[in-house]
Amino acid sequence: MNTQLLRSSTAIATVLACLPYLSLKVAWILGIPIGIPEASALRDPSSQGLALGANVLTLLMDVILVALILLLTRPFGRRVGATPLLFVSWGAVGLLAPIALGFAAQQAARLLPGPGSDPPAPEFLDPWVPLMVYGGFTLQGLGLSTLFVLYAVDRWGGLLGKPLTTASAPPHRTPLRLVAVLASVSALITLSLQVMWSTGSTIGLTESMAAGQGVDQLLVHAIHAAFTISAMVGVLLLAFGTIRLPTWVPLVLAWVGSGAMAGWGAWSILSGLLLPSGAEPATPLMNLATTAQLLAGMMIAVAGMHWLAERWAISGPPTPRSSRSAADQMSPAK
Template structure:
């Protein structure tokens, strides 16, 4: 028989299958860690001076590329550590912020890639194939397969492991409804910040939609030359992220549909908001290093920097509002439980 634990939720007792959790979560975590190893190995080789997978060995001499490789190596290393935290007892004792913030960013970075990969595959089946990715003269085709294949497995496994982790650690909080959120003194501020995020989301959505539909203004010459199904799919996903995140957060802070479960809007804010923040920060970081690229065709235009700044700011506002709402909700639940 499976063992079940009970958690009090709003005066009720909710069962949770612990035996399945103990089996599935470590398996998903192990799969996520395994999926990072090829990518981490490739990045480590490049950091050590290897040119494996590169079409032009001179590419490895670019200092900006070396720094980007160092950053991305660290990011995937953090993802592996998160996976371990979801499966080990010490992960339950970590401060919530050390788990939630990096996982939010990881979801925002990997989630759009997973969706874009699926859309790209569908577009390829319907519209036909395209030239190999190595047409840009940078990387061999097998590198793209290794990297994006690993991201697909890693993203799915990491999301599954975190879902089980969150259910075990914050299950009662996530089963609440919109009407259960307290009307605190910060609610007017939350609504103002959501309005500000909506204003920032307008140009972000318009720019990504413009590029998705074939526009070229604001893109580097190298990006324009390399556009294909993958680029179009990713731009379309990014165009949806900001309005979805803002709309879902507005449901929460304006108490729209009070009987609605909190889990749905939170999932939308989590995924779409993480995408807005994560990719906005990535554009600022990677674009800043490539502004003065040796090859003018690869230099990042100022319009891309402005877009990244708007995305990062909108994502930060979403993070602040979401954090305030959840912290106040958790505090109110704790007060109710302690009063019983």
């Protein structure tokens, strides 16, 4: 398929995947309780202010996603600096990737014989709402990932395709290694707890979480553990790696993994601050896991940007593929 056709069709499909969620959020903000059962806690008058704030925030997050899609696909996106695009894409992919994998794993678990899902819980939302929302998030994650890959290859393909060991060692390798080690130590804290909870342990969980620790929640813990491992492997390869891998391999591992860690760590902290009065607060171990997750994700992202900056300083900024092709056509040797 033509690259431009793939980019355009993926952008349209991704924006369309945002519309059901955006429509639902607009309805809730306007006070239309579509998809919310009569007995749901979301209809509690005492929590309406908090619910409105959460709905406005998540609506704005999806609007930002639509704007990001335009920046990644339209010519004016090239006039935007790399740093803000990388940061927003990093956060968006980091939030969406665990949802996409978790939703797919949970639906697959339901198809398996035996207890493939959690026991029924009191109705919070109509059954079709989570399917629509998480199905939409999955499509958004796949679409955004595809668009960012196309954008990155077009803009930085000359660097991403080089072997990891091609350039000489950056002059500030020691600070990079120190940050990578500190980040990995922090990541190991949250990883150990994620693995423990993914195997069925309820140590350190709230009473309500421990009571609802079924297949769905075990899969969520396992998937977050996988992203933590991805981030650790990626940053350690960048800092210490002598394996002749393409540069994009450790960068993708570190970028997606750290985005998931920092994004969900920040979201968990924000959610804890916005808990309604009387709600069950997180335990000290849960707070430890969340804090370590956020810190490690941020440090790994900083280490990755540091590695890229030094690699560019050694070999020069990568030439965009489109510019390289034009130069090749004008070369007398051609």
